[in-house]
Amino acid sequence: AQRVTQPEKLLSVFKGAPVELKCNYSYSGSPELFWYVQYSRQRLQLLLRHISRESIKGFTADLNKGETSFHLKKPFAQEEDSAMYYCALSGGMADKLIFGTGTRLQVFP
């Protein structure tokens, strides 16, 4: 079965603390993995994708095929990082996106 699991509904940290949002997936084949973010009153937007191996706004995510995980990390959280984060996968080449249930990140001053 194709599935994305985000075990934490809410993650609260203080500004400057490290952040790790967990994502595990189940997929037969080689999926494309993404992190999407939704800031308050804004639309869902792509944060980063595993194939690009990029760091966006200080966030990174490494695909671990052995553990079927794609955790999102940031060494020092900022208040503006407070948002809803969704992990998603696709089979590539315009395939549908399968989303997790999301994790709300709250960063306190």
Place this chain on the structure above:
Amino acid sequence: DAGVTQSPTHLIKTRGQQVTLRCSPKSGHDTVSWYQQALGQGPQFIFQYYEEEERQRGNFPDRFSGHQFPNYSSELNVNALLLGDSALYLCASSPKDRRPSYEQYFGPGTRLTVT
């Protein structure tokens, strides 16, 4: 470019009624996907349209149907509305370049409430 636009923003319908939601893709995009996002859940894929045809479909009943027009805009129709159809409906478009790891651009959504 306004990006992906959706109309209406909000909609209230009664059980048993029918509803049509509209989506205009981002300029240069030819593929439109629809998602349903229930409260507290992640978006769930409904179906995808490309070249005016339904290309992929998620686990949704036939009450959910769609259409894509020659200008790539799309409609989502839901018949015989149920209370459980209350959700945020998201439209996403993607570019003509069908390379791997393409990005889907999302609209602001239409909030449907069924009473």
